[in-house]
Amino acid sequence: EAAVTQSPRSKVAVTGGKVTLSCHQTNNHDYMYWYRQDTGHGLRLIHYSYVADSTEKGDIPDGYKASRPSQENFSLILELASLSQTAVYFCASSDRGAQNTLYFGAGTRLSVL
Amino acid sequence: QQQVRQSPQSLTVWEGETAILNCSYEDSTFNYFPWYQQFPGEGPALLISISSVSDKKEDGRFTIFFNKREKKLSLHITDSQPGDSATYFCAASADTGNYKYVFGAGTRLKVIA
Numbered sequence: 001e002a003a004v005t006q007s008p009r010s011k012v013a014v015t016g017g018k019v020t021l022s023c024h025q026t027n028n029h030d031y032m033y034w035y036r037q038d039t040g041h042g043l044r045l046i047h048y049s050y051v052a053d054s055t056e057k058g059d060i061p062d063g064y065k066a067s068r069p070s071q072e073n074f075s076l077i078l079e080l081a082s083l084s085q086t087a088v089y090f091c092a093s094s095d096r097g098a099q100n101t102l103y104f105g106a107g108t109r110l111s112v113l
Numbered sequence: 114q115q116q117v118r119q120s121p122q123s124l125t126v127w128e129g130e131t132a133i134l135n136c137s138y139e140d141s142t143f144n145y146f147p148w149y150q151q152f153p154g155e156g157p158a159l160l161i162s163i164s165s166v167s168d169k170k171e172d173g174r175f176t177i178f179f180n181k182r183e184k185k186l187s188l189h190i191t192d193s194q195p196g197d198s199a200t201y202f203c204a205a206s207a208d209t210g211n212y213k214y215v216f217g218a219g220t221r222l223k224v225i226a
Contacts, residue, residue, distance in 0.1 A: 004156070035216075040122075040218055041218055042117075042119075042202055042216040042217050042218040042219050043157070043202065043204075043216040044216070045213060045214070048213070058213070059215075090156050090157070092156070099145045099162070099164065099206070101147070101159045102147075102149075102157075102159070102214065104156030104157050104158065105156050106154070106155055106156050107154075107155075107156055
């Protein structure tokens with residue numbers, strides 16, 4: 001049973017539309033993250049959260065919002081989707097503390113047309 | 114600015130050979146370096162990791178060699194198997210309190226039987 005579950009697994013969106021990607025974890029972890037994966041760039045951090053009802057900007061937050069309504073759930077929101085946001089998005093969770101392992105979901109493939 | 118660089122971008126080896134994947138970094142505050150393995154259609158998963166107080170970490174056929182002075186590390190996969198075919202990401206983090214990881218762009222390894 002997957003400990004980090006992402007939905008949907010794939011999505012096609014129209015330019016200018018709103019997109020919400022969801023993530024649910026059963027690891028009882030404090031930290032949750034949203035990464036974007038593009039060929040040639042690896043994984044880049046968009047937003048992260050270390051406690052419910054609070055989110056922090058990562059390295060590439062522009063064009064994205066995040067929401068952490070509970071310890072288990074973390075959403076990524078694209079208010080006005082753009083072509084440049086076509087990518088694979090990964091959610092991850094980790095325990096509190098340095099050198100803790102990231103546990104990733106299976107990813108969401110987003111295509112913006 | 115890419116703080117963690119990986120080379121080569123792709124690598125093909127024969128079954129039984131040793132694959133060598135390289136990683137370098139710029140930020141001298143980085144002190145923990147995990148390697149993540151990603152199979153197609155899946156999220157990355159932790160393979161092996163090393164902290165800056167060590168110069169070598171071994172786990173079965175996987176070994177990390179770390180050179181703190183040169184800010185370089187490498188992942189050696191001995192007796193490579195077709196099942197090792199995947200993308201490998203080098204990552205780095207520092208004890209700054211926010212537990213953020215910086216990932217390299219990845220090396221795509223193909224092992225031919």
